[in-house]
Structure formats: C-alpha cells, structure tokens
Amino acid sequence: MTTIAVLGAGKIGEALLSGLLQGGRKAHELLFTEKHPQRAEELAKQYGTEAVDVAVAAARAEVLVVAVKPQDIEPLLDELAPVIRPGALVVSLCAGLPTALFERRLPEGTAVVRVMPNTPMLVGEAMSAISAGRHAGPEHLDLVEELLSTVGRVARVPESQQDAVTALSGSGPAYFFYLVEAMIDAGILLGIPRDLAGQLIIQSAVGAATMLAQGDQHPVILREAVTSPAGTTIMAIRELEKHGVRAAFLAAIEAARDRSAELGQAHQDG
Ligand SMILES: NC(=O)C1=CN([C@@H]2O[C@H](COP(=O)(O)OP(=O)(O)OC[C@H]3O[C@@H](n4cnc5c(N)ncnc54)[C@H](OP(=O)(O)O)[C@@H]3O)[C@@H](O)[C@H]2O)C=CC1
Numbered sequence: 001m002t003t004i005a006v007l008g009a010g011k012i013g014e015a016l017l018s019g020l021l022q023g024g025r026k027a028h029e030l031l032f033t034e035k036h037p038q039r040a041e042e043l044a045k046q047y048g049t050e051a052v053d054v055a056v057a058a059a060r061a062e063v064l065v066v067a068v069k070p071q072d073i074e075p076l077l078d079e080l081a082p083v084i085r086p087g088a089l090v091v092s093l094c095a096g097l098p099t100a101l102f103e104r105r106l107p108e109g110t111a112v113v114r115v116m117p118n119t120p121m122l123v124g125e126a127m128s129a130i131s132a133g134r135h136a137g138p139e140h141l142d143l144v145e146e147l148l149s150t151v152g153r154v155a156r157v158p159e160s161q162q163d164a165v166t167a168l169s170g171s172g173p174a175y176f177f178y179l180v181e182a183m184i185d186a187g188i189l190l191g192i193p194r195d196l197a198g199q200l201i202i203q204s205a206v207g208a209a210t211m212l213a214q215g216d217q218h219p220v221i222l223r224e225a226v227t228s229p230a231g232t233t234i235m236a237i238r239e240l241e242k243h244g245v246r247a248a249f250l251a252a253i254e255a256a257r258d259r260s261a262e263l264g265q266a267h268q269d270g
C-alpha cells in the first residue's frame with residue numbers, strides 16, 4: 001500500500017483526493033494537510049480521509065503531493081525540508097515551479113516529479129502531463145503515471161514543455177467553460193430561456209467532445225461537416241474570424257505560458 005498525502009487541499013488538491021477515491025483508492029491510504037481547520041474538517045467528513053499536519057504527512061506518506069499556490073511554496077518547503085523522509089517522492093502540481101526549486105530546498109537526492117493536471121480529475125477525465133526531476137527515475141514516473149491514470153489520461157513530457165502544457169491543458173478547462181458561458185449568453189440574447197440554452201449548449205459540448213475524443217477525425221473535418229454551403233454555420237464562422245477569435249486564443253495561451261514561466265522565475269533564487 002502506498003500512502004499519499006496531499007499538501008494543500010484546495011481546488012486541485014480536493015479534485016485529486018476525490019478522483020483517487022473514485023478511482024478505487026481507499027480513504028486510509030490518503031492524507032491531506034489544509035490551512036483552514038473548518039475546511040479540513042469538512043473534507044475529512046466528506047471523503048473519510050484524515051487531515052494531518054506536514055510532519056505527520058511526511059512521517060506516514062511515501063508520496064507527498066504539493067498542491068498549494070505557487071506563491072505559497074516557500075513556507076511549505078520550510079516546513080517540509082526538516083521532516084521529509086529519505087526515499088519519499090515529492091509530486092508537485094504547482095504551475096510554473098521547476099523541479100530544481102524543490103531539489104534545492106529539500107534534502108539532497110529527493111525525487112521530484114512535476115505534474116500539470118487539470119480539474120476534470122474530479123470526474124476521472126483529467127489530462128496530466130508529468131516530468132521527472134533530476135533524482136526521479138523511471139520507477140517514480142511509473143508510480144505517478146499509475147496513480148494519475150486512475151483519474152484520467154497521462155502524458156510524459158520534457159520539463160521544458162511544462163509551461164506550455166500548463167497554458168494548454170492545465171488552464172484549458174477554463175477556456176471551454178468560458179466558451180460555454182458565452183454561448184449560453186448568446187442563447188439569452190436570442191430569447192431562449194437560460195435553462196434551455198444551458199441544456200442545448202452543454203449537450204452540444206459533450207457531443208462535440210465525444211466526437212473529438214474518438215480521435216479518428218481532425219477537428220477541421222468535424223467542423224467542415226457542420227458547415228453547410230451558404231448555411232448558418234459559415235455566417236457564424238465569418239463573425240468569429242472577423243472578431244479575431246483564433247488570434248485571441250493564440251495570444252491568450254501564449255500569455256498563460258508566459259505567466260507560468262514568470263511564476264517559476266519568481267522563485268529562482270529561493
Ligand atoms: N485549479 C486548477 O485547475 C489547477 C491548479 N494547479 C496548481 O495547483 C496548485 C493549487 O491550486 P488551486 O487548488 O487552484 O489553489 P487553492 O488556493 O484552491 O488551493 C491551495 C490550498 O492550499 C492551502 N494552503 C496554502 N498554504 C498551505 C500550507 N502551507 N499547508 C497546507 N495548506 C496550505 C490554501 O489555503 P489559502 O486559501 O488560505 O491560501 C488553499 O486552501 C497551484 O500551484 C496551481 O498552480 C494545477 C493544475 C490545475
């Protein structure tokens with residue numbers, strides 16, 4: 001049995017706990033730390049997992065998953081460094097933070113795997129990208145891949161691609177939610193009640209995602225199949241192009257990539 005401790009049970013930490021439980025892991029194999037006692041109590045009750053402090057997490061868990069905001073990493077590493085056990089594996093979910101930061105601040109030889117997951121982990125549909133730090137071997141990557149495979153798909157990427165991955169799939173669900181929100185607003189504009197607009201758009205999103213996930217046709221082909229000559233779709237596409245939506249996505253995702261890199265640079269001397 002591998003005991004896993006989630007350090008920082010916020011949105012992604014909770015998604016991981018919930019996803020691992022749904023994926024078949026037992027509650028007694030999971031621990032978490034959380035700053036707010038009331039939230040800790042609520043999560044412990046909801047998931048049947050134990051809230052502990054960092055020292056207990058380090059003493060009992062073989063895998064320590066760091067899920068605090070990048071801005072909060074320094075105090076957590078200060079707490080963790082003196083108590084971490086030799087052989088423990090540190091898995092960072094933190095956007096932007098390089099494995100080298102953890103290696104510098106934790107005892108020499110600590111194995112670190114950097115992961116960029118996303119919140120669909122809550123429903124077993126995460127996309128996680130994993131990269132090994134300097135002291136993490138294939139056995140560590142295999143362990144992390146096995147863990148995360150129970151909550152979605154996993155890709156191995158060079159760490160140099162993690163900022164781009166963060167901008168694409170880490171933040172990705174937010175772009176789809178934003179799009180759905182905007183399309184529901186369009187329904188309201190056209191006089192459709194909000195509930196019905198939501199149903200129409202969300203099922204269209206589920207259907208489109210399912211077709212994409214089958215993976216046998218390129219998105220361009222799928223879009224062309226919807227776009228009838230002199231029909232309705234091409235009128236909408238013309239407006240999207242006129243308003244620079246494609247360029248906006250390129251710029252937006254580039255900005256997210258840059259922010260991820262900036263979060264890492266903020267800790268360069270830490
Ligand atoms: N949300 C997402 O979709 C994704 C997030 N990530 C990464 O996951 C990390 C967490 O993000 P997210 O879940 O959104 O953030 P949250 O703020 O929701 O979660 C972090 C939690 O950790 C708590 N916390 C802070 N310091 C400590 C500490 N020393 N010990 C225990 N708990 C602590 C925070 O408390 P308080 O609120 O008081 O600070 C908060 O409850 C980030 O590094 C982010 O980059 C990665 C992929 C996707």
Ligand SMILES: O=C(O)[C@@H]1CCC=N1
Pocket residue numbers: 095166170171
């Ligand atoms: O917005 C963020 O910084 C985090 C990282 C990826 C998704 N959410």
